[in-house]
Amino acid sequence: MKLLIIGGSDAGISAALRAREIDSALSITILLKDEFPNYSICGIPFFISGETPDFRRLAHRGTDELLDAGIELKLRHQALTLDPKAKQVLVCGPEGRAEQIPYDRLIVATGARSILPPITGLQNQGVFTLRWTGEALELSCFLMERKPRRATVIGAGYLGLEMADALTRLGIEVILIQRSANVLKTFDSELSILIKAELERNGVRVLTGRHPELIEKNGDQLRVHGSGDLISEADFILVATGAVPQSELAIEAGAVTGINGALKVDRHMRTNLSDVWSAGDCVETWHRLLKANTYLPLGTTAHKQGRIAGESAAGGRAVFSGSLGTQVVKVFNLVAARTGLRDREALEAGFKPITVEHESWDHKPYYPGASKLIIRLTGDRESGQLLGAQILGAYGVEVSKRLDVFAAALYSGLKVDNLLEMDLSYTPPLSNPWDPVQTAAQHWVSSLALSNEQSMK
């Protein structure tokens, strides 16, 4: 039996490896559009910044390891059309020859691509997007060759922030433009303000609430014009306004789509096409709390979904357990992490949320190096259910895995006050007898009691 996988990034490779574990006899082939199998695209900002000097180190694993697992890799093979009835994929190979590749089972893992926002002049030289390894190499060459002094980054999501950090490290002046009122709008504005301050402390000029409309080339310079008297001049521009599913191949073959044009899949990652599964940034994502599909293109989810798709396609019965939208980003010396639902998201989903903000030392302040963590905790006022959490703190004080205590609690459907009962680890250099996770929960419980009292008056 022949399993064909289109796409060799996180989802595709995870699917291949899992399918191999399940069925050692399966023939497994992966088609890659580029020549970079299993590259960690989350690592691109660190390659650009020079923290990871050799881009080849971004590979999660070497090609050898994949070949040793009996996985065939067809590099520079672009899938053109999919015929789910004939069970074949028309491919354009590296020598420009088209060929039909048959399959018994197919996994579509074509990922996402950068959004191109409605700005005139995006086609100008010196305007970059950054999602795939090839784009990273292009930008890297440009930086080496042209030694630019000034950059405009459009979009202050994860990638925009990481790239503002990366380019600043290279000594490039960065102007960061964001349409919405806050940077990193997947976090509450109370935290976004502090992240903006961290960017500014490090020399990034942050312009929020501005809509770029036009990019004009003036000699070597690129000028961005837009709303609110926006004019920003730079040697190059990075457009980092998010990602859209790269799902056309499957759509043209009859696959049904949902949110944002992402492919609809069941929780075995099966599409509506017979013997076709799909996973990663090209599909909708089941949200464990919302109990509905969302579009959350994240590396962690791509790995998990890929694994499920691989197992399903190999005859297994795995079920995707769902995402909580858990994310973490490092921006200069700050780390911001979130999981679950924020207040507004919870409200929209029909919960009755209360959100509290709680500040506490990451560890006993009598031990050197303590710093303040800010935790925003959301729970349901009626059921007491934990709905989500956000943490902001310094790099090095266990923000990320502390957030994961919330993620683990959300996974289990716990109530906020269950957090108080957990036996979490403590030593003065690393925590408090009640971990900040727990004092935030205490704060939430008290706030709820107070709010109930007030509403009874």
Place this chain on the structure above:
Amino acid sequence: MKLLIIGGSDAGISAALRAREIDSALSITILLKDEFPNYSICGIPFFISGETPDFRRLAHRGTDELLDAGIELKLRHQALTLDPKAKQVLVCGPEGRAEQIPYDRLIVATGARSILPPITGLQNQGVFTLRWTGEALELSCFLMERKPRRATVIGAGYLGLEMADALTRLGIEVILIQRSANVLKTFDSELSILIKAELERNGVRVLTGRHPELIEKNGDQLRVHGSGDLISEADFILVATGAVPQSELAIEAGAVTGINGALKVDRHMRTNLSDVWSAGDCVETWHRLLKANTYLPLGTTAHKQGRIAGESAAGGRAVFSGSLGTQVVKVFNLVAARTGLRDREALEAGFKPITVEHESWDHKPYYPGASKLIIRLTGDRESGQLLGAQILGAYGVEVSKRLDVFAAALYSGLKVDNLLEMDLSYTPPLSNPWDPVQTAAQHWVSSLALSNEQSMK
């Protein structure tokens, strides 16, 4: 109504504060043997090392905060006898006057004291134990006045290791003597060996498997003799061989004891004596996995139990959720953390454990500063239930809160393979797309499958 609390360390203060939250009209009095209410005794090694220069900073909160909550503190009041029928405690006050203090409800939070092992010569000057703030001040004075060059530390548990670290920081040569074959025997020997190596790398001489029998004074020098030709000479000796419950007061009043002489309490922290509750290092601890009592004197548990005792004594209905024996210790640049049951402990409790050891990078190795974590994971081969985990890694790479992901999973009674389904946070500087917690779980699942296959042959 008058609530009397004997003991003003973690359990006693937590009880008082919680009782106040529940009942604002309650009269609350705490009797303290010493004059250090609410001191973090876990912080003593950092005071001795000089990392926390002012011992007063070890107070979890100031006396003012307690007084503001309407809690009366009677410092230097030693409880001598308890009469549960007459509901009064005979106390020796700071001026040497005995007085009877009546109560309606009583919480006994008398803590633990250092074990004095069967070694001849412990009464010699220059032999120290270290559990209470007063003992810390004595040792500190000795160090200042005598400027010793060499120390012998007897006992390589948490305190022994932290003190070996602390004294080394002060430029004192340390010999660490341990009866058992390994240091930190609450961890598997595979990890203990690495902790021993870290001690030795930092200049500590570690002598394991030696029984000290005699301490001999020779001028200013103290010589320890013992099994295996043990002779160790030093300017002073620290005995750090664990703690025993300080439960005599309640025992003499008729309280029933269990393991190690700790007071028996139900899960509301109620003793068998009418209107007497107890919490902290003087009581048995309900173990959430074992569903039985143990003796685990830990600060985190004392806080939790104190809170329950305070709530119960104030008329509430809280239930102690149990301990998992979660612990973490920093030794020089290493952090070792554990939660739940180790293989042998699980076996003794009737589980059918399998334990795997898994090594992985704490974060993507292409980002600077990555280091290896070692995780030992124990689960039940029949039910798949997670039973326990240990992690060893460098200080600064989120060992402690990563361990807490296991602690959260144990709290919820999850299976090992549930860990694979969790949506944990990832960015290359802080984790991997599958967190080490998850790759360890994958390793466990594969090892179980392999072991089942082999046993079927």
